[in-house]
Amino acid sequence: MSEKAGHGSALPDGTPLEIARAVIQQAESLGADVEVYAELSRTVTVKVHEGGVESVTTAEPRGVGIRAVRGGKTAYVSTTVMEPAGIDLGLSGLREHLECVDVDPHAGLPPMEEKALPVVDGLWSPGVGETSLDEKTELALSAESTALAREGIETVEETVYSDEESWVAVVSTKGVEAEERTTQSFVYTVAQAAREGERQTGLGFSAARSPQGLDARAAGKEAARKALDLLGGRPCRSGVYTVVLDSEVSAALFASVVQALSAEAVQKGRSVFAGKVGEMVAAPGVTLVDDGLHAEGLSTRPFDGEGVPQQRTVLVDGGVLSSYLFDSRAARREGGRTRSTGNAVRASYRSLPRVGATNLVVSPGSGSMRDLLTRVGEGILVEGVAGVHAGVNPVSGEISLGLTGRLIKGGSVSAPVREVTMATDFLSLLKGVCEVGEETRWVPLYGSVCAPALVVEGVTISGG
């Protein structure tokens, strides 16, 4: 990417590592511990509609974020203006803010790790850069036409191909120096099924490290199937049900639960899992791992947002809570031998790192979807949830969501349901898991989660 700096005559050439080192030097005058996160990326997004290109976006966004800690006070500035004058302006702001924020005895930057960063292969694929725009467009068109080919699909509402090549570095005055390039690409499509004036939609997706890893036709088929499955849905009777959550829904719910497994949330009294390490918090069939090094996970990196090595951390082991997620600050606050688990996550160079999951992996059990349905006999197969961002309270642990899915009758799926809600809470949900499916799927919609289908007892359904 450095050779393609043609856009930015004002921007420094060089790798993120070189840029970060230069900024560290410039920041010396702050008299603070300083960490610089520099990011150069390249991104392409193609939207297609009705067989044609609706829009193409290409860009090479770049920026730096500077975290300064002095006397227990933390201030952060980010800028897209990467020339020395822009950095200077940012630093002068930092100087003022370092006076105004409060002292946090646990604030600080992580020290350089003694052991080398893990080596993870396959994070960067040449396919993203080498594949032409036409071929990328073709992937999106293929997802669209596959969905449209299915009888009953009237329209495909939107289809998007997108990829990103991201090159980031973290450098600090505490000796941290890390740099990594990664690629990602995905395609998704939303199909619309119509029958007798009723319309329903379904989402299909595929994500990989390169366009060559995508299955656009499978995304198209998935979208069509999901939309058709929902036609004719009606509310079901209110009551307490045994439900089967498909892997996409179980991914959504585990991504919600993990917010309360952040050590920061626990330390600040914002978690229902506080004080429960070593206790049964879930059914024995539930094992949950945050795996920052998983070969298939799209959040896999050698290091986290503050340069600490990512790792595999078992959170729930056979139903027993075994660990929380830590960044360096939460680890320091714990004292003793507690160390960061490499879970300082950054959305981009514009934000401070915060504690979050990398790749969340729910261990599979035994039993195909058919087995699970047979064992449930009567219940609901939940295939979609709505309102996750507002309907889950990560502090109280309460969950109340809209759902779509199908009734289970005599061990088989039957009529679709919609306009009903399901309500439970984190602990009831985890303890109510009575079967875990054997097939898992990577779901890139709520972070990076790999989950099987689950059978959960005792879920309150509100409908007609």
Place this chain on the structure above:
Amino acid sequence: MAGTALQRALRGGGDIAEVFAEERYSLSMKLEDGRIESSVTSEDLGSSLRLITGSSTVFGYVDSVEERALLDLASELSGGAKATAASKPVLSKVQTDRGGAVLIDPYQVETAAKAGLLHLADDAARGVGPEVRQVTAAYGETHQRIWVADSDGVWASDDRTRVMLSITVMAERDGVIQTGHDTLAHHGGLEVLEEPAVAALAATAAQRALTLLGGGPAPTGRMPVVLGNGFGGVLFHEACGHGLEADYILRKSSVWEGKLGQTVAGPHLFAYDDGLSPGMWGSAGCDDEGNPCQRTVLIEAGVLAGYLTDRLRADALGIALTGNGRREDYRSLPYPRMTNTYFGPGEASSEELIADTPKGFYAKSLSGGEVNPTTGDFVFAVEEGYLIEGGAVGRPVRGATLIGNGPEILKRIDAVADDLEVKAGMCGKEGQRVPVGSGQPTVRIKEITIGGTGT
């Protein structure tokens, strides 16, 4: 400079070229555990270029507003072609007012004073009761200047200052944890965050958490619901507003497509998108395509009266341009987005409305929601709710989701009170977040499904 870039962008052909440039400074500070843990500032400077040919758009951006970077981008987007001689457009300035007056410019106020507001909020919340265990308070300010020019001659700029203070209070009693949240925000300066207002906001959030500690589980099933004013406006935003955004109409993925002029609600119902009211969170001088913001009537006496358009969709549908082309920043394509939406006020008081409801649910405050515009099916989360028994507000109940279908629910709104209030929120669409106001007077829905765990 913009004119030259537009000319260059068009030299390979194309109908319209547009340059959008932005300079933004933002500051946020967060307090938790009684401490201001950090400050985060960001400086964004960049520009983007959009080239529209028929129904196809090519878009790119650079993290720079310098002429050379923009001209390079124009060359790249035009495919480097030199065949067509495009003329340099004649730009004429669009005159607009600002989205809100700035009486106390936050940029001129020292950071320590803003830090003081967060401590004040913390103290006020903790003073409400010993059950308050944690207070998270956030201060945010944004100064955004945008410039837009297009090859049809539009030339506009806008200057937007927004400040926000939000607070979440966590309370605990006997192992039960509940939270209460509230936000004060506007398009304008620090004058909105006077000390008494900040203290009152914190106390409201804390009181909400304490109230819910004593609450039972929310009911399940269908019943009449009275939706409180202010944040209750999430109802219109989700149940109707998104489906009136013209990109959904154009691609036939809105349940409201083809319904202009039809009766969609009772004659007592009026709804607006208002990007013009000074000081409202979602207001601005012009939209992010340089078109003046306006007040658009969406529902007039129960009849669907309009859609929300940006330039692309207004042209494609052959309907009026409403100045709703918004984008998160220079890195994003504009889409039709709501500004501030609300139901117009009626004549009854909210007390009368509740007194007229023998048995039901009072959703005093909502926290957010989601809609599928194609089906109109929506959900929204109730933060603070009460049972209504014998026409009076009864015991509090904990969070629950309300679920329904937009067109059906709109028809079931049978009473509208006089207490219109518009609150601030962030709305996500196409991966972009923009500030929107949502509001309403207290309204009653004859029947809607509540997703609790009780009976």
